[in-house]
Amino acid sequence: MVMSWRPVHWKLFVIVSASFFLDGVLFSLVPATFFLIEELAKNATLIFAANSLAFMLGALALGKLGDVVGRRLGLIASLLIYALGTLWFVAAYWADRLDLATALATTSVINFGVGGEVGPAYSALAEFTPPRRRGAALMLAANFWNAGAAVIAVASLYYTQITGDVKTAILYTFATALALAALVLVARYHIPESLRWLAAKGREAEARALAERYGVSAPPPQAPRASLRGYWGRVAILAAAFTAQLLTYNIAAYYLPYAPGFAYGYEFAPINVAIANLGATVGAFLLLPLIDRSRKTSFTAAFAGGTATAAALAAAHGAAPETYAAVLFLNLVFSEWAWASISVLESELFPTAVRSTAVGLVTALAWLINTGAVFLEGVLGAHIFLALLTALWALGLAAAAWWKTRGVESAGKELEELT
Template sequence: MAEWKRVHWTLFSIVSASFFLDGVLFSLVPTTIYLTDLAQHAPVIFAANSLAFMLGAFLLGRLGDAVGRRLGLVISLTIYTAGALWFAAAFWAGRLDLASALLSTSVINFGVGGEVGPAYAALAEFSPPRRRGAALMLSTNFWNIGAAAIAVASLYYTALATDPKTAVFYTFLTAVALAAIVFLARLHIPESPRWLLARGREGDARALAERYGVPLPRAQPASSSLRGYWGRVAILAAAFTAQLLTYNIAAYYLPYAPGFAYGADAAAVNIAVANAGAAAGAFLLLPLIDRSRRASFLAAFLGGLATATALAAVHGAPASLYFAVLFVNLVFSEWAWAAVSVLESELFPTAVRSTAVGVVTAAAWLINAGAVFTEGVLGAEAFFALLVALWAAGAAAAGYWHRRGVESAARELEELA
């Protein structure tokens, strides 16, 4: 088995920084919208952002298979940095109306959505089999850390500045500064030798493997479609849809729903607590993820179902109790995200791996957009009922995979496709 080498640390660090930035960018609007004149339009903005995320995941996922993991990540970063600059400039100039807010934040989410396919593929294709699960899980966990960090920063800027306009501007300026740092790092990310082989570039793949002292993987037959893999896509999309909606509802959308007991002013605290719980969750799953994917998958959704039921029960109780249960629920949300993310990174051929991840992600985000549109109609209590129902649906998918699915832990990618 290949050992973990310096190049693996380099790739892990750059991809982790990318997910940290993704969490920051994705959380910018939910953590600041209540400070603007557009708070009443939050459901429409969030739904449009979900559709943009879906399109980015699908289109840039395919692009990641066409142009490579490295270039795909550079393109996505360029897109969402431009969107963040657009939003910040329009807001500071006093010209942030609903149309410009919808467009600029959708550009951000299009770029962030486009990160997923090439980032997952790059890490899965370079990591040694026995550490692939932990590497993917810990790297994607930096999304939660970034989301929590920007929520805390937003609270700090709000407390520091008497003018909400200044707080929002500094929050976005922080994100743009981070994007510049990550952009420089991405210029040094190594290309995937598996992708090079899939594109028929054996000489380049061999030279890269020799340069970094890693084994040259076996070439897979180049598959240009997902034919024969749609069953896997369906199971993973169902599970990811359940995880995504429950995460977004609990962490981002509930504070803006009518009837939420703690009000929209609790949005930044809610986001910070939720993502702190999610960030802690990855470390708690470490002992299990590379021992059994199937057991990790099932444990995540059963734990999420139990804690979502508890969260609905304590809504309206003192805020400290509610946020404590929210923290624990998001621990299991991270488990679920990690389990699905690792599986979708492993179970498809190299030539269409980024595309497959993009399709699974896009399917979930399309349904998420529909759920957000109902936010102003259903209200908080209906969302809590939906939260429990979605965790139950995810548990059913995880139970099926536990009985019938492939155990992919510690196996070479070429064995799984």
């Protein structure tokens, strides 16, 4: 199914990129705004843990849904879920009824929907993109998550300054997210369905018709009843690496400002979110020359750099805020490299019929462990959390080294060659 880059690929790339931008906005709403509400800031650990568990459940449930109903309908379903959650939050806050229970429920619904995006979004892009550009397309699209997170963090600070009122600032921030969700929903109705998914469902005539319409090659035959049997080793190694990457990203970018003993206080939270995600955003462009040349080298380089900069971040904690922010920025560059490498691999290494399910499962396993790590935040404190960062990066480096010597080089290959 070798093909050149066509207008339909730009269309799909833009829609999926907008989706990840919105995901970053919605996931970052809580850590970027709850510092303004004293009661919620004090319960941040509980809220983060509930949200993490909801993200995990969404990845599992909607990942499976993406294989059952298709990538397009899976993405529409996830968006409707988190848009309703955001609307519920805004309504409750506007009516002065946002107690802790309501905050837990509304933000968990949002995160359930965001978690459910990953499987169908990665699958749609991987299954439609030419193999020579697949790594770059997946990486740059997912990178819009970081851009969205940075934008909403800056918006939260801006709204706080121009309004001088906590309630108005939070309402403006969440209303901005709702407006973006409405725009992305309109775009998703025009997203093309995956030709490979149609073929795997036995709908070859539809796949051929769409291929002709879009001016691309028809997909090769797909296994209609594929399962994850024989792929559990790939699930395990990717889940281990993604767990290390996810925890280090979330700890450094979102959780540390709310941990006991953090040197700069939780008022530093929106600045921390913005700087971390700006570093991650820049990181994707720095990896562009390498990602489609070698997945193995990208994977290993990401965790090697992350391990070194995590140790530097622990050493910088307590120094001038500018110094800490600079090292945080650099660490998140490598975090993006790690996320990109793992995201591309999990999108490539499973059969079409279970690809969305597999991506959701890898995601869910990592988020399950992330939930436990959030609970430990209030017990361990910032200094031990920073030491944990380095240990987790080293764990990811071990997984990457294993893949370097024993894994499959998937750069430039058709998906069917890898399964």
